[in-house]
Amino acid sequence: MEATAKADLIGQDAPATKAEKRSWLFTRPTAETGIISWLTTVDHKRIGLMYGVCSLFFFLVGGFEALLIRLQLAVPNNTLLSAQAYNEMFTMHATTMIFLAVMPLSAAFFNYMMPLQIGARDVAFPRLNGFAFWVFLVGAIVLNIGWFVKSGAPDAGWFGYAPMTSNQFSDQFAGDMSTDLWIMGLQILGVSSVVGSLNFIVTIINMRAPGLTMMRLPVFTWMTLFTAFLIILSFPAITIALVELMMDRSFGTGFFEVSAGGLPVLWQHLFWIFGHPEVYILILPAMGIISEILPTFARKPLFGYPIVVFSGAVIGFLGFGVWSHHMFTTGMGTVATAAFSLATMAIAVPTGVKIFNWVGTLWGGHLTMRTPMMFALGFIWMFMFGGFSGIMHAAAPADAQQQDSYFVVAHFHYVLIGGSIFALLAGIHFWFPLMFGRKVSEKAGKISFWIIFIGFNVTFFPMHFLGLNGMPRRTFTYDGNMGWNSANLVSTIGALMLGLGIAYYFYVMIHTYFKGEKVKHDLWDARTLEWTVPSYPPPGHNFHVTPTVHARDAFWYEKTHREEIAAEKAEHAKTEEAHGGIHMPSQSWFPLLAAIGLLVGAIFFVNHIYVGAIAGAAIIVLAVYGWAIEGPGGYHLHVGKDGKVTRDDSH
């Protein structure tokens, strides 16, 4: 074992043969190593890794913001954070965790795993995929600029309720652009999410390997598809809400201005029409990951596959019909309140169905208690806790007390940490060997799990009681004789423990990346196609031969029908070679350039320098034009009998 060997991030393909004879501006980059290979990449695996690294960085940023919040609330009448700083903390903690941590970490898995699970070599539009990532980075930058300038970070809550976000109430001084940064940052992130999702929809529907019918898709791929649909259909609502808010702040319109006849509650409706599907966007990928891990470590196929898929669709669909359960206390009237209350209760049904099916998967299985399985089991239990408090919220009269109290904070942290984060952490453990060729030590993994699990519960369980005892959200301090002191102190201690657990988890990952035990092929005895790649990490072209799928759990079928599959593969290798070989997409500078145009335009716009904003738009138009002119490009690879890969740039 080479102690100092750097793990291959992506198996190397053959180097480029001859450069295209075109004007220098449109010669496709061909670097396979070094910074340019990352800046111009169109490889879904590299893009997935970049999303992963960035999201994990912002996860730490958001966690740091959370620790500051908990330290401030550890004791009554604390003076660690001013009220202003506290407002910035809870706004940025939520915005960072939702948009810069959980969503991109899910995107990391969509990007890396989904094409492998459907037997494809890349996504439908590889350059657009790269563009989506760079735009995400631009959005992350714009959201966080506030920390470094006089305006300060956004401070009006992650949901930015009107009229608090108007100039009148949110600008601390003339030229305070913290709210404008928030608006622009979210708009840019919206572009990234929608563009990426459109790509995934086309890929999943149109680029499946032969024999891979929709009902043979891995559940993670199904959840990727549903999440993508949720994104493209729900983000327009927040886009328009933000446009209207921006028009109010910068151009004098009256959408949310009471004095002009505006209705501030319209903001809430538009926001939550997005915001509720958003929480399903946060949990469906996690449910997909769990649906891959449980069968693998119970050594049994997923129980009730069609129903699990169908309930995912139903959750997505019904998710558009419950948004006003975030608004029970806004005085909508009895009919609306009752209707949304009923719809919210109904949506618990498909969720419960999934949980029963997961339990059914475990029942009678041979449980292998590896670290991913621990996180997955933790997910089921903790997500149920979050579901129970959720169903309590669904009853509007009870919600009248719970709304805006710590009971809500407890609820959503149970579903978001106990649910989404546990599943994503499980996914990292599960797929780490595939991505890096090394395995996390079981002992280290399990220790990190237990510290996280215990720390998480100590932090958030007391919040149920704090909420029921009346402690409100988003207040920077509390008085000492409200009866909230010990619960807050316990919660803060839990938060420190959770922070320790996460820190240890990160340490273990980094250590494993450099020095972890190298793995053999198919170490988990898994069931789906991503594990069939010829090496871990996979080569750039993913599969030597595009697989043919005969059943659900395609890899399991391959393992139980080895001769049939071997003959088939030999046949298909010949056919693909006759068509010119493996066709791969070329790298490109233009996705990055277009994203830079967006950054330039956004920063000028936020500063109300509209000429600069137009300049940024011009850069985008030029970059997109260049993108169109350079054309799809592409090159071919040939895999020899010895497994050696040669590249052919001729057309």
Place this chain on the structure above:
Amino acid sequence: MSNHAATAAIDHHHDHTTTTGIPNKKLFMWAFLASDCMFFGALIATHLIYRLHPVPGSQEPQTFFSIELTSFSTFILLMSSLLMALAVNACQKGNVPAVRRMLLGTIFFGCIFLACQVYEFTHFVHLGLTLSSSMLGSTFYVLTGTHGCHVAIGVLWLVMMYVRTYKPHDGAKGSKRWPFSSLLHVLMIVTAIVFTTWTVLDATHAILEHGFTGEAFGAYLGHGLIPLIAAAVTLVGCRLMARSASKENFGEANAIDVESMGLYWHFVDVVWIVIFTVVYLLEYL
């Protein structure tokens, strides 16, 4: 890629390289349009909500709207969709001159629509309806303005598509300078469009003010000489630049791109039909 694709007949209704037979670009465009539907849905909903909760005594649509003008521009946009469909048809048959004519026609009609919008907006502002004058101003301008932006982006895309039909084959005469010369052509055409629209609107204003008289002509020349000259220069420039160095690399194989463009254009048209009905016609019921 493979040689036999070049000589095989293209099936414009089935792509055998995809799982469903639908070309990737077409599926992408449909999914994007589904998203764009929700976009306009939220804007139309905002407008309707504020029409249902009007501030007493505030500005009313009937004071400003000219159903005649807007019906005319709606009809024009509808006809532009016809020309777009004919462009797609022509491309599927490999008839490049017809594609060019139909694309130009779509651009022309799209610009007439935009000119009518500009005219309408300036007229309304004159009458006192602005973004901040009332809720109607806010919702009307943001909704129709967003639609107008979609039309403008569509016109830009059509211009680029038109220029694309002149692209020479790789390695042929003119191919090395193509990236830059094509951009120059696009900019030239867009500039011509801007100045021509400007000068036509100037002329319209002059005629409306003074009638079809010499006085109108005098006023027109007095106010609008620069855009008139700029329009003339750029239009002549376009005519002079419109020569191919060699045979174009454009034909049936590009029909999917024209078709994707067509889907977008039809969508923009359908959204306008909805806006015209909901924002304009409904006020008169």
